[in-house]
Amino acid sequence: MNESARIVTFKMDGREIGAREDETILQVATDNGIFIPTLCYLEGLSAMGGCRLCMVEVKETSKLVPSCVTYAREGMEVITNSERLAKYRIMLLELFFAERNHICAICVANGRCELQNLTVNLGMTHVHFPYFYPRVPVDASHERFVLDHNRCILCTRCVRVCAEIEGAHTLDVMTRGMDSRIITDLNQAWGSSVTCTRCGKCVNVCPTGALSEKGKAVADIAVKKQFLPYLTRMRRGKQ
């Protein structure tokens, strides 16, 4: 963190809030107990701004801004929840469900899935867009882990943790649009990857059932993401 960062004051949901100018709206909100939904953001990883759920309203403009990459500015007025935002967030969640094959009842992440939890928290009850039912494979070639593309929401948390924290960069995204897929190495089976260190970090940060550990009971594979801020802090301390 930049030691010389100035302190700014601004309004969030009507509350006066003080923050460092190098903190994002999302970080400030979290510190102040205000909940902003997000699926791609994870503390400790670079922000990618892809799921668009964390968009908030800023008083001066009609444009919505993604709170994960927008910094607090002196005097700004932020609204983190409104009818308009709630409507968009529910539509976005519905689009996630229509995009791939999320069948919660038979998913390894049932009950501990961030996508599922958000639908409950934000009040999404049904999907009013047609489903695409794409044919997407499962890669179970790794001796310890499984990648089930049916559940993947392309948040790229796994890609970022593997590249930025583990330093392996085994995972990446291939092709574009709706055909985007998470791949290992140069689109080889994960089991034959020579770069994967089998550290399991990707599995630990996956918000859905797309990445899971073989042979573990559902209850045991709770998402462990606290290690990220810890690791980043410790590494920085050593430099």
Add this chain to the structure above:
Amino acid sequence: MHPDELLDLIDKENEARSRWKHTIHICTAAGCLSCRSDALKEAFDKEVAAKGLAEVCAVKGVGCMGTCNAGPMVRIEPGGIHYGPVAPEDVSEIVMSLDGDPISRLLCKESAVFSSRQHKIVLENSGIVDPERIEDYIASGGYTALSTALATMSPSDVIAHVVQSGLRGRGGAGYPTGLKWTTVAKTGSRRKYVVCNADEGDPGAFMDRSVLESDPHRVLEGMAIAAYAVSAFHGYLYVRAEYPLAIKRLAKAIRDAERHGLLGNNICGTTFKFGVQIRLGAGAFVCGEETSLISSIEGNRGAPRPRPPYPAEYGLWGHPTLINNVETFANIPPIIRNGGAWFAKTGTEKSKGTKVFAIAGRVNNTGLIEVPFGITLREIVFDIGGGIPEGRNFKAVQTGGPSGGCIPAEFLDMPVDYESLASVGSILGSGGLIVMDDTSCMVDVAKYFMEFSRSESCGKCLPCRTGTPQMYHILGRISEGGGTRYDVQLLEELCDLLKNTSLCGLGLSAPNPVVSTLRYFKDEYEAHILDKTCPAGVCAMASGRMVRQ
């Protein structure tokens, strides 16, 4: 090269030119080359030599003359006689007639109407200079803007002229160029970059390609002036790999400019240095978006990142980067040569200068035109474009490609500028202009552009990645006769979502073709949905065959 040497070179060129009694210009841009204008040029070379005229008659390969649908084009000077289309069999007749009357059967019908309403600044050399000879460009006044700027102007003087000119970016968004240059100039960094965006991803657009093929030095000169103004020492030209001729000519232009001391170290004998490299893009529409383009030059996946920070502050490898479009840079040399105030005299109050358009579709004269801002759509379509073929009725003009919209007949007398087009729900975009008559189905048009956006979406953000295929499928259902009124509501909902939540310009503007056709041609949607017919006779159920009920 010192300014004096430039003048010497100009004298030498002019002396050579004064020996020619006739010059035969043959278009060697991609359009005419595809109709074998290279063979035509060879035929002229042979014929001129055979007739013993080589001393007095020059045969010159030049850039695009604009009347692309009449190609291959030939122009004879003096006289400004345009012939087209010309076949190798016509060559000997043309050479014979050089001192006599023009051959009426070969005269290009389009060229007179085509040129009368045009105003050429960007294309002033296009079809006149040989793009492969730097001497020709220099003799036409090329590189004097750069040498004058370096010799007599400070970087802030240069920027002041660009600000005064009122030039706005020609890549689509219309951001004031002077303001962008000021921002980059003011950022305190010792490493900065100048990037030319020659990705040109809009379907049907070929303005930038044409400028690069016809007058590559103009773009290099514009970039070098920009580099001097913002104090950058290195530049990149990002060109899509589908433009091999443009790339070849650019590569030669860079080598020649370096050899003449107009790029590289000690430019024009000063301490200023600037090097340019070409980077090839694999042809993804999204790579035209500036943050994606940066990522692609850096060797990463071409996907946009949220802005701010803007490239002006945080660009290539984290350094301040000036990104402008080809046509924007091409406007710079004349602005510096003649002054910002001169440029600001053309155009409207908020949109200065001219715009190059690629005009296509259901119109008699298709091709490349350059017109002053403030001209009306009617003048473009009916005067320059020569109206609609087969006596049919004008229906709409589509501007701005997949990010733009359809403008119906009631706005034909609207002046063409950034604000006016935006006020009727379209955009100027990069300059693609497609004319449609009553044989076009607006649902089909919306579907076509949505198919494009769907397949070009990078997939990074959810609303664009899955919203565009949702819309494409709904439009498909409507065009097949299976649509309901609820589908229109779904479309409207999705348009609103994408416009408000997408990450980059692709997703933010992808709904525009749908929004604008729903706004002006809702009756056509209703005909498809309620009456199960396609009024224009394009979609599946037009034949009376209903695909889905």
